[in-house]
Amino acid sequence: MSRRAPVAALLAGAALLALGGCAQDLPASSGSAAPSSSPTLTGSITVDAAASLNRVLPALARSFEQEHPGTTVTFGFGGSSALAAAIVSGAPVDVFVAASTTTMRTVSDASLTAAEPVVVARNRLEIAVPKGNPGKVTGLRDFGDAAKTVVVCAKEVPCGVAATQVFALAGVTPRPDSYEPDVTSVLTKVAGDNADAGLVYATDVRSAGSTVEGIPFPEAGKAITDYPIAALKGSKNPALAAAWVDWVRAHESDLQAAGFLAAQ
Amino acid sequence: MRRSRRDPLARIPRAVLVPAALALLLLVGPLVALLVKAPWAQLPALLGGGTVLPALGLSLGTAAASTGCCVVLGVPLAVVLSAVDGWPSPLRRLARALVTTPLVLPPVVGGVALLLLLGRVGLLGAPMFQAFGFQLPYTTAAVVVAQTFVGLPFLVLGVEGALRGVDRRFAVAATTLGAGPWTRFVRVTLPLAAPGVAAGAVLAFARAIGEFGATVTFAGSLPRITQTLPVAAYLALNSDPDAAIAISVVLVVVALVVLVALRDRWLQGLAR
Amino acid sequence: MNGALDAALRVARGDFVLDAALAVPAGRVVALMGRNGAGKSTAVGAIGGLVPLDSGRVVLDGAVLEDVETGRWTAPEHRAVGVVQQQAALFPHLDVRDNVAFGLRTGGLGRRAARERADALLADAGLGEFRDRRPAQLSGGQAARVALVRTLAREPALVLLDEPLAAIDAELRPGLRDAVRAQLAAFHGSALLVTHDVRDAEALADQVVVLDAGRVVQRGPLAALRAAPADPVVAALVSS
Known part of the structure; x- marks a missing residue:
């Protein structure tokens, strides 16, 4: 059996992929330019x-x-x-x-x-809870309750920065079960009822439709994004x-x- | 022939060398870029921030545990798959496709699927949560489950190939020497497939230690509990790209050291 | 327990049909001869339990190992039948000693006792010096002899030898034939020796059975076959 060396390189590739972060769509090439009100705009x-x-x-x-x-x-x-x-x-x-x-x-x-x-x-933050609010979450205070499963954004990303601000304003020491890498990840956990509550933007609560309910809180007005x-x-x-x-x-x-x- | 004995490359068709060099460039180039761009001077400060070492420990521990799970669960599955030649072909293809699926699934989707199965309202997770109040997500065990999920196909397919590669004569010889199925498997087939098991385990380990998407989706990201090195690197990328590169360098170096060291040991130990 | 075999074998594989009655008297060596594709290896597999019968039966020393009619079947690992395959098929991950000890351990001996017995058997066969070697370090002839020691170590009633010398260089075969004869002479059971080389039959066998296209065309002492071959195939096979 010959030894296979590229295993490590494969691993490194996977690590870099993980760091790649954002995927972008290639711009679709537009077809024939039709006459328009602003003829200079095309492409x-x-x-x-x-x-x-x-x-x-x-x-x-x-x-x-x-x-x-x-x-x-x-x-x-x-x-x-x-x-x-x-x-x-x-x-x-x-x-x-x-x-x-x-x-x-x-x-x-x-x-x-x-x-x-x-x-x-x-945008301002809002507490997102699963439909029906199974964890009976009422406000920011519940994020300090170790018995509840709560998730917030990591402090490295903007929604996490805003979350840190509102917790400080409310005098709550949060005890999250996870610091998520982005707001979508928080929403996924709440929408799937894998967390009792999460901190997301008000617009996220709205776009998530009926799977989550939003609970506004006063401190959100002082941590506007x-x-x-x-x-x-x-x-x-x-x-x-x-x-x-x-x-x-x-x-x-x-x-x-x-x-x-x-x-x- | 005399020339070829001196230079092994001379025996390879020239046409192969160009794509081979390109492949090597693609594999090694990004690594080189990472090392060149790494902020070496600030490296100690960046890594001493208190997040990297716990994440490193967690990554090594969970990757080792999930590799163990892959071997314990995957070798038997490979044995079954390698023995189903007698099954009707569509069934056989279906079985193999099911094993391969986690390979093509985006890891984040895999994480969601794990939540749907094992989350507190999941197919299996809900009864567990209601009976014991226990939920798997947000625990270190969940990291191991996610890594095992993504690593298992590598091990199963590798071992299955190795098992198929074992000459049937040896199984026949063992049988005619009075060995039943278990003895035949443990004392003949498995030792002969050992290099394949080791290679599969190495791949599973590599996949596990670099795992990000399924882990963060299924297990979350809490320092010391579920925040592995790739997750820490991704978070760092958002606030401090230099720190992310530093963490990546650590990940690559550690993985290289572990793989180089373990690979030889496993091969020697298993193939004796 | 000295290896009286009575077998009626019928195996259909597509166009090919093996349909042969084979008998080996207790303690004797019978050579099974035939051209390539005559069905010799299929017959060996069927007697060993490695190839399922479509009909017929295999009886060894009065015990029914397989009978399609009654559904009776003894698994190959539980038959008192040893098999030496065309290539020696020594386990490459075990040294010579552990190869020989393998069948002793499946028979119930402990690791240590099995190794001691293996050493003794190898020494008896003049192979003691090779006991620590891996199969890859043996010549073809040495491997063939070790394979025979390994099979005979379990003291089967019947041993099936499937062209054990076919892979050996022609100039080494006479010496190896002598070694095999010595090993078989010390063995108390019977043997069925598959070969297409009449010199093997001449040196080792008491009787010859000629198989062609899956059927027995002639059987008897080699001299009788030579004196009155049933057809040109037999004549060609037994001429020296």
Whole structure:
């Protein structure tokens, strides 16, 4: 039997894959450019955006594409920090929407933004509980109850930072069973009734539909998450990228309809 | 022939060498990049933060435990699969496909599937939770279960291939020397398949120590309990990419050391 | 218990049908001869219990090992039948001593007793110096002799030898034949020796059975077959 050396390399590959984080769709090539109201706008752009925007932004993109035939907007959704890290490493992205001003700053500090980032929406935390609230959770205090199964975001990601703030404000020492890597992961555990409660954004509770119930709490108002948007310098289609940013800013009401708070 | 004896590469067709070199580049290149980009100067500070060492210990412990589970459960399954040549072919193909499925399943999906089975409202988990108030998720045992789930196919397929590769003459010889099925298996077939078992165990260990998706979904991420090294690396990536690279370097180095050391020992020990 | 075999074998494998009555008198060596594909190995497998019969029976020293009609069947590991395969099939992960001890241990001896007995048997066969070697370190002839010692160590009533010398270089065969004859001479049971080489039959067998296309075409002492071969196939096989 010959020995097989590449095992370790295989392992390393798996480890790197795990770090890869965000998957992005390749931009679909648009077909023949039909005449439109803005003849200069054509082609496609890629937008990287925080995972919590993964329902509302594609809806906005559809109306944008109808308004400007011949254009295509594709998305890469993921944790803001991971997306920012990919952009700083040179990912070919035209527009970035982060779920944290701090995270956006890592991109603008690297001089990669084409214009000053603008906050288009804000979000606040809410307690998510499984349908029917089997753990009889009533407020933040339950996150300090060791008998209850509760999950929160890890402090390395924006929703975890916000969670740390609200716990401090409420004077609660949380005893979570897990620090999840992103808000989707928290929601998965709550929605599947594998946790009595989790801390997520209010918009996540809404988008999860009937599988989870939301419990608002007063401290959430003091730990608001901002969603800044910015076109990026590396864009191959700066006109379309700028037009898309303008479109989102002009339709902030759509974001509010999805449960986000107004920017100001 | 004289030349080929001196240089083993000369016996390989030239056309093979180019893709082989590309494959090697693809395998080793990312590793080299990781090592080149690693913030070596800050490495001690980055790793001394109090999260890495517990995560490392947890990773080694759970990977070893899950490799053990893979061997204990997987070798018997491989024996059954290697012996089902008599089954009708669709059934046989189905059995093999079922064993292979966890390989093609995205690990996160695997984690969700484990929750649906073993979570506190899962098919098996719900009765367990109602009877004993015990839930598997968020425990170290859940990490081992997730790693075993993703590692088992590597072991089963490897061992099954090895078992099939054992010459039937030896089983016949054992039989005619008075050995029943158990003696034949333990004293002849299994020792002859030992290199395959070792190789399968190495792959299962490698898969387990790098496991991320199924672990974080099924077991969660709590320092010292369920937060393994890959999970720690992923979390660090969000706030401090340098720390993530540092952790990855540790993961790669530790895995290399363990694999190189264990592989030889297992092979010698099992194949004697 | 000295190996009187009485077998009626019928095995159908696609186009090929083995349909042969074979008998080995107690304590005798019978050579089973035939061309390639005559059914010799199938016959050996059927007697050993490795190939299931479609009909017929195998009786050894009055005990019915297999009878399709009554459904009676003794598993191969429980038959007093030893088999030496074409290639010696020594276990590559065990040394020569443990190869010989293997069958002694399945017979109930402890590890230590089995090894001592194996050493003694190897010494008797003139193979003592090889006892610590792995099979890979033996020549073909040495391996064949060890395989015979291993099989005979269990003291079966009947030993089936399936072309034990076929894989050996021609110039080494005469010496090996003598060694095998010595080993069989010290053995109290009977033997069925499969071969297509008449010199094996000449040196080792008391009687010859010729098989062709799955059927027995002639049986008797070698001299009788040579004097009056039943057909050209027999004539070709037994001519020296």
